[in-house]
Amino acid sequence: MTTRRTGRLRRTGIAVAITVGATAVPLAANSSLSAATKPVKGGTLVVATKDAPVGFCLNQTNSNASEISVHQAQETLFEQRVDGKTVPYLAESASAIASLDTGTVDYRTWRVKIRPNIKFSDGTPLNADNVILNITAWRGRVAGVTGAGDLAVIANGNWTGARKVDDLTVDITFDLPIGDIGESLYGSGRQRIRSTAWLSQKVADQGSAKGCKNWFDGTGPFMMESINTDKTEIVLVRNPNYWRKDANGVQLPYLDKVIIKVVSEGVQRVNGLKTGDYDVAWFTAEVDTTQYKTLSRMAKNKKMKLVQSKPEYFPQIFLNTSEKLVTGAANPFSSLDCRKAVIQLFDRASYVKARGNGVLKANDTVLGSVTPGYTKAGMFTFDKTAGNASLDKCLTAIGKTTLEFSAPHDTNLDSQKNMEFIATMMATNSNNRIKLNLRAIPTNTIILQYFGNAHAFQPFQVLEGPGMSFNQLFLKGNISSSPRAAATFKALGQPLNLLSVSKHKFTDLDLLYEKALANPKPANAAKDFQAAMKIWQENALSIPTWSLFYFMAGGKQVNGMGELQLLKGGQAKKASNWGIKMTNIWLSK
Incomplete structure (x- = not known):
């Protein structure tokens, strides 16, 4: 002893x-x-x-x-x-x-x-x-x-x-x-x-x-x-x-x-x-x-x-593209303009400086440079003018004067402060036309809610490096394009898009991922991974934050x-x- x-x-x-x-x-x-x-x-x-x-x-x-x-x-x-x-x-x-x-x-x-x-x-x-x-x-x-x-x-x-x-x-x-x-x-x-x-x-x-x-x-x-x-x-x-x-x-x-x-x-x-x-x-x-x-x-x-x-973990704020959430409520992020607006009005440098405490570094793309999927192609950057123009189109599309949505976060104090900063930043950069309603939810509960189509705006850490096999589970719209898989999971009562946090329907992205994962030569696979990520980024499916x-x-x-x-x-x-x-x-x- x-x-x-x-x-x-x-x-x-x-x-x-x-x-x-x-x-x-x-x-x-x-x-x-x-x-x-x-x-x-x-x-x-x-x-x-x-x-x-x-x-x-x-x-x-x-x-x-x-x-x-x-x-x-x-x-x-x-x-x-x-x-x-x-x-x-x-x-x-x-x-x-x-x-x-x-x-x-x-x-x-x-x-x-x-x-x-x-x-x-x-x-x-x-x-x-x-x-x-x-x-x-x-x-x-x-x-x-x-x-x-x-x-x-x-x-x-x-x-x-x-x-x-x-x-x-x-x-x-x-x-x-x-x-x-x-x-x-x-x-x-x-x-x-x-x-x-x-x-x-x-x-x-x-x-x-x-x-x-x-x-x-x-x-x-x-x-x-x-x-x-x-x-x-x-x-x-x-x-x-x-x-x-x-x-x-x-x-x-x-x-x-x-x-x-x-x-x-x-x-x-x-x-x-x-x-x-x-x-x-x-x-x-x-x-x-x-x-x-x-x-x-x-x-x-x-x-x-x-x-x-x-620092090979890449937290995102995933933007759910479903027309309606599980509650039946309309989802504003089914609109590309609404998704573009929140990405373009997200001042990543300010967020990382304020909340990263000099420890974390901004990640300006969805995946970090350690992964074969790293590319800047299609990525929207912070731009207040462009962001407010996108917000104008967004509000017209959804018939609202304010883009309002719930913003879930973990129950600990620092998670709350992170989301409070984002809420203030979005309101300021949009001239108070974006409103986040903060909701504290235990981590294990949030995870299931994200996969269950419960939220439109979803801070979530599931992406990592340096490989891509695990990432594809969450980045693809459906887990497989195979007819066999579709028939099998229908019989099991399992939706093919259960793990898709964004619930997107970009089948060309899915097919590129499947092609890349099938390739035993990493250099050749990287080209297809990057092409898939270009589709993800140009469709504004998530907001990168920092390398964690x-x-x-x-x-x-x-x-x-x-x-x-x-x-x-x-x-x-x-x-x-x-x-x-x-x-x-x-x-x-």
Whole structure:
């Protein structure tokens, strides 16, 4: 046991044509460990994050901040390196092979080899049968696990199935070609593998103590020990079956326990780090810029440790193009002129200067330069004269004298201040002809409302770099142009545009995305991604704000943050939008 600074005890048969991936290699969590920095086993890490999860069933949607707990227990077939490339993790390799129906390598069939000798926390093996069950569940074909309206079912709408080759090999099939399966199997870290028992639970049991609404499992370094009623405290303990060791052969993880607490305000998380109540805390530069400055100064003076993601997340204000909202109310942003007006009257430089606090940089296009979809083509810029001319046309089109709409924002104070600034800016730049009605709504509720066509003006962070596979889920009008997909989802009662935040109907944009995603050559794919983004931008479908990063801070006693190695694949991302894995974290005595 160690002691906190406060004196309180610490809580404690088919031809393979093209292969991507890696062969089995020795495991290494820390690439270089000298005797002086030899990790100490044991101890309890207390982590503060912003949001509580709604639940853990596949048809429940959580915010980024609330995902930190499941990432300690669940892992993905592919992981993302610090340079953005996806590499095999639970998988050993992936190869494009000839499809049965065409006899050619058309990138519609991929053979995935699973890394051997991996077990779930319940002791059962990770094998082909389990991976097939996971894929079947992602596709919404496991009774009770998923249901109508499930976002994951639409996200995996291009997957057509999986078949067993042997105990550690699976062939995964797609409707439309996929040039890089790694991004699809990573899925921004959300294509996590669950145990067979967890995926086989009955609907009646989902609300029980060990049901999916309250419990999760996986192959990861930790497993659940307890969770309180409102999910604001989750206790994880070491998984005795974990499959990884460090470079010196020491079994991972180093920690005995991780306690994750929900602390909604960033300033409270910083104060808790200072007092020693928390060892590590999650932050987003979207609302925690003041906290970032404070923690950066402390890190410079060696009073705190700080790791951050790259600024490769791109928050937008998505403009819903539906003629009517789910309430039946008319939507002014079905008019291109109304959409152009709010974009042209959005003074991004002033917004970033005032609310970015000298920490964030403006993003003048929808996607940042780290993505292959980056282009300035078709992008409207701040121009009061042009904006008011567009507003004149907008008001004529909708028969109003004022462009008025609701402006939802998260319940924390900084989110409210961000939206208040936008409301004042829009009113000023439009001569009081644009009025935003602010509405505070919890993050997890807002997410479902956006996909449910509840709002016209939608501040939302779902776009990221450097890949495009995850982005296309939200940028396309329909998840697939395939007749098979249309028939399949009609039978399931699932709308093809469920994940489309803008609800647009630009099929030429969708087809360009599908063409780009099918191309195994990144340079060629980039041209089509950029052509698609030109269509998005010239139709004024969203307002870019800034390039965003996420960061994690830890006390001086915390070691290993941002240093996790992905086997032979290289170093993991220093931080993601959900946080960091605690696999290699250890505490100084």
